Amino acid sequence: MSGDSIGEDIAVAHWGEHVNGGGDRVAWELSRVFDTTPLYVGWRDETIEPDDIETTQIINGRIHGWALRRGGMARMLSHMLGWQVAEPLRGHDVLVTSGNEPLFYVPPTEQTWVAYIHHTNRRQSDQIDELGDGSLTPVKLLLYYAIRVAFDHNTHKPNLFLANSEQVKRRMIRYWGIPAEKIEVVYPPVDTHEYSPDDAETNDYYLTLSRLDWHKSVDDIVRAFDNLDATLVVAGDGPEREKLERMAGENVEFAGYVSESTKKELLAEARAFVFNGQDEDFGISPVEALAAGTPLIGVEEGMTQYQIVDGKNGYSFARDPSGTSIREAVARFESEGVKWESGEIEEFADRFSVDAFHDRVRSAVWDAVQKSNTEPDWYSEISGSGK
Secondary structure: OOHHHHOOOEEEEEOOOOOOOHHHHHHHHHHHHOOOOOEEEOOOOHHHOOOOOOEEEOOOOHHHHHHHHHOHHHHHHHHHHHHHHOHHHOOOOEEEEEOOHHHHOOOOOOOEEEEEEOOOOHHHOOOHHHOOOOOOHHHHHHHHHHHHHHHHHHOOOOOEEEEOOHHHHHHHHHHHOOOHHHEEEOOOOEOHHHOOHHHOOOOOEEEEEOOOOHHHOHHHHHHHOOOOOOEEEEEOOOOOHHHHHHHOOOOEEEEEOOOHHHHHHHHHHOOEEEEOOOOOOOOHHHHHHHHOOOOEEEEOOHHHHHOOOEOOOEEEEOOOOOOHHHHHHHHHHHHHOOOOOHHHHHHHHHHHEHHHHHHHHHHHHHHHHHHOOOOOOOHHHHHOOOO
């Protein structure tokens, strides 16, 4: 079903292109779901855009440009001001947005709006206990409260929300007060068909691949492999890298940022993929590993817990800063293996594919358009519009 078959003029809008991350890739794929659909962004970075994507920036001006580059509260205020009217969006029958910042938009009455949500401002919601006890904590709590109030007013305008996982849907219900019936789960598009067990023969190392940031908890994985008779390859870069290299033993190798071709080989070669992201919203790297036919050893929380069918495509472990539970999961994998062959593991990942994403988004937008019809029941019978 294309945009034309839905019978409406559709636009897609994304909060802003940022480091070629998962949110950007979702927005670009949303623009591919419907034919000839324009993509608008809060701010644009042409250097990271795919060749087939052309966008229009809707937050413009010298002051806005300074605020968007500066980040923090300045960027948030710029989004709050820039998205409310967002004139280029107002002439379209249907709007599909990506990210939280477009929720500041105030749509025309007749416009159907479907909002794809990646997370619920996690520092102000489920990760608020990470704030600590510093002298600025009361000030931050007041700021976080203000942010929650602002978004509470913003989360009533879309006709339908798409959450990127069941975990995010639960947070949207709890922290934003959105009724469950207004939310559908549509998993992010993963290029599962780009990965295969045939990309390389299985080698004798374990792999973890992510941005090396605190919330990925790669330090627990490194700690677990200390003095373990197994090699761990850490792929990716980020602010935690130097710390991780200082604490790593000789059996831990750092590959740094890797190209797509190298990533495919690493994923297919790995004996198993280890993932420890904190209460992960979705987690694309674990799915890519499964698409490469590689078993997953992952933390039993967030979306990661549902990407593992224990004993069949991998093993789960409880969060444990000492690394003991990870070591135990690795030991179990070494002694018992997994029941599924690499082809079965690869097939399991297809539920998160680009094709599945396209189908679910089209269906959700179609349903939203039908339900948003405000025409009186009796009018179609008289006019013959059949709408």
